[in-house]
Amino acid sequence: MGRKQDLVDTALRLFYEHGIHAIGINQVLQEAGVAKQTLYNHFESKDSLVEAAVEHRDNLIFSWLETRMNSRPAGEEALLEMFDAVHDWFNNREPALPRFCGCFFINACGEYSDPEHPVHKRCAVHKARVFELLKMHAEKVCCSQAEAEQLANALFLLKEGAIVKAHVEGDLDAALKAKAIASGMILPH
Amino acid sequence: MGRKQDLVDTALRLFYEHGIHAIGINQVLQEAGVAKQTLYNHFESKDSLVEAAVEHRDNLIFSWLETRMNSRPAGEEALLEMFDAVHDWFNNREPALPRFCGCFFINACGEYSDPEHPVHKRCAVHKARVFELLKMHAEKVCCSQAEAEQLANALFLLKEGAIVKAHVEGDLDAALKAKAIASGMILPH
DNA sequence: TCAAAAGTAGACCGACTTGTCTACCACGGA
DNA sequence: TCCGTGGTAGACAAGTCGGTCTACTTTTGA
Numbered sequence: 001m002g003r004k005q006d007l008v009d010t011a012l013r014l015f016y017e018h019g020i021h022a023i024g025i026n027q028v029l030q031e032a033g034v035a036k037q038t039l040y041n042h043f044e045s046k047d048s049l050v051e052a053a054v055e056h057r058d059n060l061i062f063s064w065l066e067t068r069m070n071s072r073p074a075g076e077e078a079l080l081e082m083f084d085a086v087h088d089w090f091n092n093r094e095p096a097l098p099r100f101c102g103c104f105f106i107n108a109c110g111e112y113s114d115p116e117h118p119v120h121k122r123c124a125v126h127k128a129r130v131f132e133l134l135k136m137h138a139e140k141v142c143c144s145q146a147e148a149e150q151l152a153n154a155l156f157l158l159k160e161g162a163i164v165k166a167h168v169e170g171d172l173d174a175a176l177k178a179k180a181i182a183s184g185m186i187l188p189h
Numbered sequence: 190m191g192r193k194q195d196l197v198d199t200a201l202r203l204f205y206e207h208g209i210h211a212i213g214i215n216q217v218l219q220e221a222g223v224a225k226q227t228l229y230n231h232f233e234s235k236d237s238l239v240e241a242a243v244e245h246r247d248n249l250i251f252s253w254l255e256t257r258m259n260s261r262p263a264g265e266e267a268l269l270e271m272f273d274a275v276h277d278w279f280n281n282r283e284p285a286l287p288r289f290c291g292c293f294f295i296n297a298c299g300e301y302s303d304p305e306h307p308v309h310k311r312c313a314v315h316k317a318r319v320f321e322l323l324k325m326h327a328e329k330v331c332c333s334q335a336e337a338e339q340l341a342n343a344l345f346l347l348k349e350g351a352i353v354k355a356h357v358e359g360d361l362d363a364a365l366k367a368k369a370i371a372s373g374m375i376l377p378h
Numbered sequence: 379t380c381a382a383a384a385g386t387a388g389a390c391c392g393a394c395t396t397g398t399c400t401a402c403c404a405c406g407g408a
Numbered sequence: 409t410c411c412g413t414g415g416t417a418g419a420c421a422a423g424t425c426g427g428t429c430t431a432c433t434t435t436t437g438a
Contacts, residue, residue: 003415019300021210024395035416036397046396101302102295109357110296111208124358154370157350157363164349168298169313174346181343185370192385214426224386225427235426385434395424403416408409 004042006032012053016104020050020111050108050119057104058126064096066133075140076186079155082134083179086159090166090175102167103160131156141186155182193231195221201242205293209239209300239297239308246293247315253285255322264329265375268344271323272368275348279355279364291356292349320345330375344371 010032014023025046029036043049068085069078088094101107105123112119135152142148162178165171199221203212214235218225232238257274258267277283290296294312301308324341331337351367354360 017302019208019210019302021208022300025397026395036418037399038415040397041414102299103353106291106295106353106357107299110291110299111211113206113208113290113356115359120357127354127357150366150370153366154347157354157367157370158343158346159350160353161346161349164292164295164353165316165346167302168295168309168316170304177339177342178346181339181346181374213424215424225388226429227385229427230384380438381436382438383434383436386432388430390429391427393425395422397421399418399420401417401419403414405413405415406411407413408411 003034003038007034007039007042007049008052008056011049012056012104013098015050015053016057016098016101016107020108025049047119051122054105054108054119054122054126058122058129060097061104062126062129062133064094065130069133069137075137078137079134079141079186080179080183082155082159083162083175083182086162087173087175087179090162091172100166103163106160106163151185154185158182192223192227196223196228196231196238197241197245200238201245201293202287204239204242205246205287205290205296209297214238236308240311243294243297243308243311243315247311247318249286250293251315251318251322253283254319258322258326264326267326268323268330268375269368269372271344271348272351272364272371275351276362276364276368279351280361289355292352295349295352340374343374347371 007028011023011028014028014031025036025039028049029039039049043052065082065085069081072078072081085094089097090100092099105126109120109123112123114120115124131152134155135148138148138152138155139145142151158178158181162174165174171177196217200212200217203217203220214225214228217238218228228238232241254271254274258270261267261270274283278286279289281288294315298309298312301312303309304313320341323344324337327337327341327344328334331340347367347370351363354363360366
């Protein structure tokens with residue numbers, strides 16, 4: 001199954017760096033060193049290759065973030081570790097991740113605005129998974145379920161905002177600023 | 190100058206709804222009812238039409254937001270009004286704005302990741318303008334310049350995060366949740 | 379009134395798009 | 409040995425891409 005994974009890896013890299021509609025099938029094939037028929041043996045269309053790329057990116061990012069957060073004690077420290085993790089990401093200090101070009105899921109939804117499109121939906125799934133990860137840790141530092149949900153939501157918005165600011169404005173310290181705000185929100189509870 | 194503006198309006202609408210690379214010149218021309226030569230009399234390339242569309246969107250969004258915020262007393266009330274404004278935007282209750290498809294500037298940067306590209310830079314300019322608007326009002330409720338900068342930054346991240354959450358996840362209450370968090374950050378100062 | 383300016387329609391260019399198809403090759407197991 | 413599997417290379421189809429060009433018409437202003 002090496003060829004299929006080569007295709008997904010190459011497609012994801014090119015889609016992430018240049019946008020999905022800007023990259024043609026032929027370019028993916030050439031850079032992956034795979035024949036066209038092989039692609040259409042594994043995928044029924046470009047769109048299904050895009051879906052596979054989104055799914056792959058979901059697994060990559062989620063497991064990376066989960067590992068980073070779980071390297072610290074559950075609760076407050078893990079939540080703050082998230083901001084250190086994305087800070088390393090923004091500054092390309094995370095060898096497991098390709099060069100920072102914003103959030104692939106946000107970018108993909110910009111190209112597939114229809115919320116019913118499979119690609120858009122798959123991106124929403126990723127964000128929901130990350131939110132659940134945050135909520136799990138938020139429950140360790142909050143008294144009630146409702147409070148945990150609120151805290152997780154606040155941290156989620158700060159993280160997404162930092163990603164946008166880092167990418168659009170090139171602010172490489174966006175994650176640290178978000179962390180400073182976040183740390184003030186966790187303690188008072 | 191009616192034709193030129195028609196082109197920019199139509200291009201912006203199509204680019205915003207479907208993404209920039211997904212829309213061809215011919216489609217813009219057909220929907221605008223304008224001949225191809227007319228386009229190339231006013232713009233030297235598709236890219237320069239894209240730049241004009243970004244600039245037009247900047248003016249549209251900024252003046253809309255500024256008007257909404259200035260309709261309330263400067264400072265705390267204006268800052269909170271921002272969240273009500275984007276809430277109306279998310280829920281398509283703002284007749285001056287087309288149907289919500291996320292932030293055009295974030296989406297555009299997803300398609301032009303290179304921070305040196307004119308389109309990317311123009312998007313960064315828009316975000317900086319909005320930030321300055323926030324900072325101006327933050328200075329009314331903060332004691333120091335540094336505190337104002339921090340508050341404006343926090344509110345900015347919350348707003349960007351809410352836009353992302355509303356678009357990717359379809360959470361139409363994202364702005365209200367962000368407002369609730371924000372209101373807790375303004376008062377204690 | 380008349381000429382310049384600005385717009386239209388549409389052919390045309392070369393390159394590229396997704397996707398199909400044919401022909402061939404290399405390897406692994408019966 | 410022989411066949412099936414999975415791959416390669418590349419032609420091909422039908423259409424679109426950004427962009428140029430010609431020829432014609434409409435508008436505008438002096």
